[in-house]
Amino acid sequence: MSSFFTGGHVSDGENPDETESFEINKDLIFCGTERFESIYDNWNDHLASIDIDDDVRQTFKIGNIPEKLPIQLLDSLKSIPRVDYAKFDCSLDYVASRIKSTEAVLWTRFLKFFDFKEEQLALVKLICEELQSDIENYLGTSFRIINVKAFETLPGSYHFGVNKVHRDSLYPKHTYKVFLYLTPPNLQDGTTIVYTGVREHAEKTHVEGPIGTYLLFNPVRLRHHGIPPEIKPRAMLEIILVPSHKTEINPTFNGTNSTHPVSP
Ligand SMILES: [Fe+2]
Numbered sequence: 648m649s650s651f652f653t654g655g656h657v658s659d660g661e662n663p664d665e666t667e668s669f670e671i672n673k674d675l676i677f678c679g680t681e682r683f684e685s686i687y688d689n690w691n692d693h694l695a696s697i698d699i700d701d702d703v704r705q706t707f708k709i710g711n712i713p714e715k716l717p718i719q720l721l722d723s724l725k726s727i728p729r730v731d732y733a734k735f736d737c738s739l740d741y742v743a744s745r746i747k748s749t750e751a752v753l754w755t756r757f758l759k760f761f762d763f764k765e766e767q768l769a770l771v772k773l774i775c776e777e778l779q780s781d782i783e784n785y786l787g788t789s790f791r792i793i794n795v796k797a798f799e800t801l802p803g804s805y806h807f808g809v810n811k812v813h814r815d816s817l818y819p820k821h822t823y824k825v826f827l828y829l830t831p832p833n834l835q836d837g838t839t840i841v842y843t844g845v846r847e848h849a850e851k852t853h854v855e856g857p858i859g860t861y862l863l864f865n866p867v868r869l870r871h872h873g874i875p876p877e878i879k880p881r882a883m884l885e886i887i888l889v890p891s892h893k894t895e896i897n898p899t900f901n902g903t904n905s906t907h908p909v910s911p
Pocket residue numbers: 809813814815866871
């Protein structure tokens with residue numbers, strides 16, 4: 648997708664009718680803009696240099712870790728403020744997601760992010776260490792964590808974008824995510840649906856299990872969507888990772904609208 652700048656607005660070059668007012672912060676780089684294109688190419692070149700089996704992109708893994716750490720993390724998260732999604736809430740060395748203003752209203756309304764501090768990041772690191780061998784076995788290679796977020800999805804958000812079938816198409820193609828559920832995932836209390844195969848052969852799977860259940864998959868390749876909870880908020884830890892020459896587990900939170908580092 649090509650995009651261009653028009654006097655303080657970003658327009659999608661392919662859909663001029665959908666031109667929307669989009670304020671530019673000159674220091675931040677948004678996915679899908681002209682400045683983003685070389686970043687995206689650099690990332691794909693970098694990841695192509697790591698020996699990874701392309702077939703892994705078409706599979707997913709559902710597993711779980713013992714509930715002790717996820718419960719400890721949720722307790723700790725509940726003691727810190729929740730923050731709303733904000734378009735400019737992104738570290739300067741990260742790429743910001745480009746979300747239309749109508750969609751941003753829904754993000755603000757239905758997602759409550761936890762504003763991680765060191766104490767919570769230390770627990771996230773322990774959780775990642777529990778997941779390490781599962782991730783390495785699944786990828787067949789080492790990995791590094793490039794971003795983490797935790798948030799609650801509020802009940803009733805059926806028409807919210809991430810709850811419609813989509814791919815996370817603006818991440819580099821070998822980006823993987825772990826959704827680790829801090830409340831038990833199921834169709835009533837909120838979960839994720841992931842699709843494998845194509846069209847009439849597509850298979851649909853929903854994640855179900857106790858606290859500590861996780862979904863590990865490539866969100867760029869596999870279609871997926873959230874199922875919002877019916878009554879209580881669904882809490883989730885999102886871990887974004889890429890294959891790497893050496894495993895590095897140093898989770899950082901880079902803002903409610905951050906995706907991946909500018910530089911690989
Ligand atoms: Fe997604």
